[in-house]
Amino acid sequence: MSELKYDVVIVGAGIAGPMMARDVAKAGFSVLLVDKKAAIGSPKQCAEGININVFEKYGIPYDKRFVNREIYGARIYSPSGYTAELRYKNVSGVILERKVFDKMLAFYAAREGADVWPRAEAVDVIRENGRVEGLKIKREGELLDVRAKVVVAADGVESTIARKAGINTYAPPHEFDSGYEYEMLIEGFDPDIIHLWFGNEVAPRGYVWVFPKDEDRANVGIGINSDNPKTAKYYLDKWLREHGISTNKILEVNVGLVPVGGFVKELVKDNVMIIGDAARQVNPMHGGGMAEAMKAAAIASKWTVKALEEDNLKLLQNYTEEWWREEGPKMEKLLKLRRVTEKLTDEDLDVFVQILGGTDLEKLAGGKYTEIIKALLKNPKVMFNRRRLSLLKELL
Ligand SMILES: Cc1cc2nc3c(=O)[nH]c(=O)nc-3n(C[C@H](O)[C@H](O)[C@H](O)COP(=O)(O)OP(=O)(O)OC[C@H]3O[C@@H](n4cnc5c(N)ncnc54)[C@H](O)[C@@H]3O)c2cc1C
Structure with a gap:
């Protein structure tokens, strides 16, 4: 069994992981970013909508390869068909192509010096004398011991690594939404804005969305409380039927859980940090987590770089403090x-x-x-x- 050493090892190349890998590698530290997916970004579990401001805020190139469609606002629909619309003159958001976006974020990390391994699953932590010393990673079938000063769990909503490292991420089922989505051919909706339908019979606790990716192609999905006796698919198919939309022109089916509460109190334990969906850092009202994952990655990177520069891992704790001070009140x-x-x-x-x-x-x-x-x-x-x-x- 080979053994490898890094300053930082990050599990998960969704949004939070690659953003942090990029920033820490840029500061000159050795970083390994791993993801169990064979192709980073694929399959997606997302409606791909994000505010336009993240590109400038987090130094991400505005690249047409992953900016699928520019959006100018939103229209919401009530159960009886009343509508309210918000339309801007300028682009207010975009629908990404996450299969390209996540891959490019990992590429930016690689370009700054990070090592990036797809088809590499973190299966356990390496624990010695009560301390996490790294991870056991299965890379294309080969089990490797990777040692690192800092271990980061950016492994999404179903995160296992933080729990293995002793961080409590438990939240009851009611604090999660079940998401079900078709990327499909759909006509008759203004493709320059996003559309959201509300109603207790439409989408209990959540909403149905149409996020246009083309004039006649969109992510059409739903989020409902995950402890609902009926499934999200049941409600989405019902909505499509009631709107006379065929389910025979579907390009992808995307399923996933969305944390809408259950924020993690302690985001750091010794040298282990938790960021993004793994830490439930998602807007509990609309279920968007990409911008929050970027924010968490930025704060976590800042303190990781400082801790490594000053050779004082206690500084990592400042990530918990700063996230709760900056984001906590809004999220609560x-x-x-x-x-x-x-x-x-x-x-x-x-x-x-x-x-x-x-x-x-x-x-x-x-x-x-x-x-x-x-x-x-x-x-x-x-x-x-x-x-x-x-x-x-x-x-x-
Ligand atoms: C149906 C649906 C629609 C959504 N729509 C939107 C939207 O429109 N806008 C928005 O902002 N947010 C949306 N979200 C939420 C958004 O997708 C997440 O908040 C965002 O992806 C979180 O990023 P992350 O990096 O924390 O986790 P993820 O993007 O989930 O990345 C985690 C990565 O970790 C990897 N991984 C997990 N375990 C391991 C392991 N043991 N070893 C190696 N790799 C591992 C996974 O393969 C994955 O690639 C949606 C979610 C769902 C389910």
Whole structure:
């Protein structure tokens, strides 16, 4: 059995892993990035929508090879068919091609000096004298011992490595959404905006989405609470049937869990760090995790580089502290909002979308949900309903 040594070994080449590998390698440290997939990025488990601002913010080239379609806004649909639309003059987001995007992120890491191994599964941690000294990695059938000063679990929602290293990542099933998606031919929807349908019979707790990748091709998917007695596929197929959309022109089926809560308190244990979906760093309202994975990777990289430069691994703990200080309050508020929206009836959703439809949504956009609450409080349909008022009070 061969033995290898790195400063940092990262498990998972989705979004968080390659971003961190790139930044740590760029600072001159030796990094190994491994993924069990034979082709990085494939299969995807994602609707591929992301805000335009991440490219500049995280130094990612705006490359047409993975920017599949530019998006100018969103339209939401209530159970009875009321709509509210937010449309910008400029590009507000993009639908990526994740099979290319994830692979290119790993390529940028390789270009900065990181070693990248696909078809390499981390099967266990190497533990000596109570301390994690590296990982046991099965690379194309060969079992290797990889030693590292820092071990990073960027292994996604089903993460095993953090748990093996003794980090508690448990969250009850209710804190996860089940996602089911078809990339398929679909016509009749404005391909320059994303479309979201809400309703307790449409998508319990979540929504149905159409994220256009072409004039007539889109990721059409659904997220629902994973402890629902019915499956996400049941609700998606029902929605397609009700909209007269054939299920005979499907190019891909994508399935996956989305953490929508259950944030991990301790993101570092000794020399082991956890980032991205593995740490439940996902927006609990809309289930988007790519931008959050990038943010976590940026903070974790910063402290890893500092810890290695100063030869003081205690500095890694600052990642937990900085993430909770910078992202924690926003995520906790969004979680509270998610818990309140779970209690909305279809009638509430109709009222909500009607009110949004008559509001300047551009002013409300940007995650300032207190602005939405103010708009709702001004409306008599909310003000004269005791239950709705008490739901709003839960948020204040
Ligand atoms: C149906 C669906 C739709 C979504 N839509 C969106 C969206 O539109 N926008 C958005 O922002 N987010 C979306 N998300 C969430 C988004 O996909 C994740 O938040 C994001 O991929 C998290 O990145 P990550 O790097 O943490 O994990 P991942 O991208 O999941 O990467 C983890 C990687 O680790 C690898 N791995 C796991 N275990 C091991 C092991 N033991 N050894 C080696 N490799 C291992 C896996 O193969 C995988 O490549 C969606 C999720 C789902 C399920």
